Amino acid sequence: MHFLNLKDLSKGQITxxxxxxxxxxxxxxxxxxxxxxxxxxxxxxxxxxxxxxxxVAMAQLGGIASFFPIDDLQLGRGESxxxxxxxxxxxxxxxxxxxxxxxxxxxxxxxxxxxxxxGLSDLSHPxxxxxxxxxxxxxxxxxxGQKVAWIGDFNNVCxxxxxxxxxxxxxxxxxxxxxxxxxxxxxxKLSVTFTEEIDKALSNSSLVTTDxxxxxxxxxxxxxxxxxxxxxxxTPKIMDLAKKDAIFLHCLPAIRGQEISPDMLxxxxxxxxxxxxxxxxxQKSLLLHLLKD
Ligand code: CP
Ligand code: NVA
Numbered sequence: 001m002h003f004l005n006l007k008d009l010s011k012g013q014i015t016x017x018x019x020x021x022x023x024x025x026x027x028x029x030x031x032x033x034x035x036x037x038x039x040x041x042x043x044x045x046x047x048x049x050x051x052x053x054x055x056v057a058m059a060q061l062g063g064i065a066s067f068f069p070i071d072d073l074q075l076g077r078g079e080s081x082x083x084x085x086x087x088x089x090x091x092x093x094x095x096x097x098x099x100x101x102x103x104x105x106x107x108x109x110x111x112x113x114x115x116x117x118x119g120l121s122d123l124s125h126p127x128x129x130x131x132x133x134x135x136x137x138x139x140x141x142x143x144x145g146q147k148v149a150w151i152g153d154f155n156n157v158c159x160x161x162x163x164x165x166x167x168x169x170x171x172x173x174x175x176x177x178x179x180x181x182x183x184x185x186x187x188x189k190l191s192v193t194f195t196e197e198i199d200k201a202l203s204n205s206s207l208v209t210t211d212x213x214x215x216x217x218x219x220x221x222x223x224x225x226x227x228x229x230x231x232x233x234x235t236p237k238i239m240d241l242a243k244k245d246a247i248f249l250h251c252l253p254a255i256r257g258q259e260i261s262p263d264m265l266x267x268x269x270x271x272x273x274x275x276x277x278x279x280x281x282x283q284k285s286l287l288l289h290l291l292k293d
Contacts, residue, residue, distance in 0.1 A: 002109045002116045003290065004102075006126040006163040013289070014167060018134050021278070021285035032062030037291050039065040040088055042073070043098040043119065045216045049252065050119045050127060053279035054096050057287055060280075063093075085111035093291055097121075100217050115290040122156060122217055128251045129160040130282035132209070133168070135275040139247050140206055144169040149205040149242065151175050151198060152232045152259050153225070154182060157211045157251050166191050175201035177228045198232065202241040208269075209249040210234050210259045226258065235261040239269055247271045 002008060009017070039058045041051060051067060058065035068088075070076055075084045081104060088095060089112040097105050097116060102123035109116035118126055136143050148165065150158050154174055165172040172191065175198045181187065187194060195201055202208060213229040214222050239248060248270045256262040265272050 001290065002112070003126060003286065004105055004109060004116065004118045005124050006129055006160050006167060008126075009167075011167050011169075014130070014133065014164075017130065017282070017285045017289055018137055020288065021130070021134050021281040022138070024284050025278070025281040030060055030062070033288060034058065034061035034063035034291055037061075037063040037093040038091070039063060039094050039096065039287070040092045041065060041067045041096045041098075041119070042070060042075075042088075043067070044070045044100050044104075045098050045120070047098055047119065049276055049279050050096070050098065053283045054117075054119070054287075056280055057283040061284060061287060063287075063291075081107050082111045084108075086113075089113045094287065117286070117290070120156060122215075124160045124163070125157045125251070126160050126163070127279070127283065127286065128157055129164045130286065131275055131278040132161075132249055132251070133164065134278045134282055135249060135271050136207055136247065138274070138278075139271060140245060143207075146206040147171045147173065147204050148207045148209065149173050149175065149201040150209055151201065151234050151238070152210045152229060153180060153213055153215070154192075154194075155211055155215050161209070162190050162192055173201040173205070176232055179228060180225075198238060199241050202238065205242040206246050207249065208234060208239060208242050208246055209251075211251055212253070212255055213259055229259070233259060233261060234264055236263060236267045236269075239264075239267065249275050252276055 055065045085108045094115045096119040098119040099105050099121050102121035105118050105121050148170055154176055161172055173193045175195050178196055181194050213225045250272050254260055
């Protein structure tokens with residue numbers, strides 16, 4: 001199976017995967033569960049957490065991972081994506097792809113004989129949400145029935161939150177400027193409450209989260225976005241509008257002074273550093289799910 005979006009897993013599988021990740025974190029041990037397995041990583045865009053967590057996960061599970069920058073492959077010289085997929089998948093056990101366009105991952109996976117994992121596309125970032133779900137679980141327990149506030153751009157990470165909200169049964173409220181909301185037709189298909197009022201999104205929320213205003217690939221819109229999103233910033237003061245035990249998450253990288261105030265990452269309600277480290281444990285759990293059985 002491929003893992004292109006969160007909905008490729010069922011609620012039961014996600015719950016199992018998170019519990020397994022928790023166990024792997026507690027044990028924090030080297031094993032040879034993936035001995036002899038080889039993971040390829042093909043990235044069109046920069047990455048710190050995704051690349052390193054997958055590479056370390058494979059090493060700690062006794063397997064091997066190799067990173068292939070897209071321009072070093074013949075793909076960068078015009079070899080077709082389909083031929084590349086057939087060849088690489090014939091020699092590896094799984095492939096992580098990070099692409100500008102989600103369609104690239106879909107086309108690649110259609111020709112791959114091994115599991116393809118979405119390591120972020122313009123549409124979604126399912127691996128990130130697994131880490132967020134683990135972090136919430138560790139701090140506040142069950143997410144079902146809770147309210148989650150996303151402040152800022154309805155982007156790839158937020159799209160995966162939307163899928164998670166449907167699968168796991170929590171409410172997702174997005175506060176962002178109206179001109180950046182998806183079309184009405186799209187909004188009608190999403191289980192999201194959009195608002196321009198930050199306090200409405202935050203009230204009664206157990207989880208407050210955000211991401212950069214300018215995602216990779218959107219650099220041309222930088223000036224317009226920085227102007228429109230100016231008021232959609234998470235600060236310790238804004239966090240006071242959420243539930244008393246609410247936590248703050250950010251997938252990182254963050255831009256202090258834009259989507260967060262300079263002190264937000266170090267606020268006592270911030271869990272961003274354990275969230276980032278949790279990428280390692282959910283990646284291990286995901287790899288075991290996809291490769292072991
Ligand atoms: N959160 C996340 O995916 O980070 P990287 O871009 O560093 O992989
Ligand atoms: N939305 C951000 C996430 C980076 C992990 C981006 O796509 O650049």
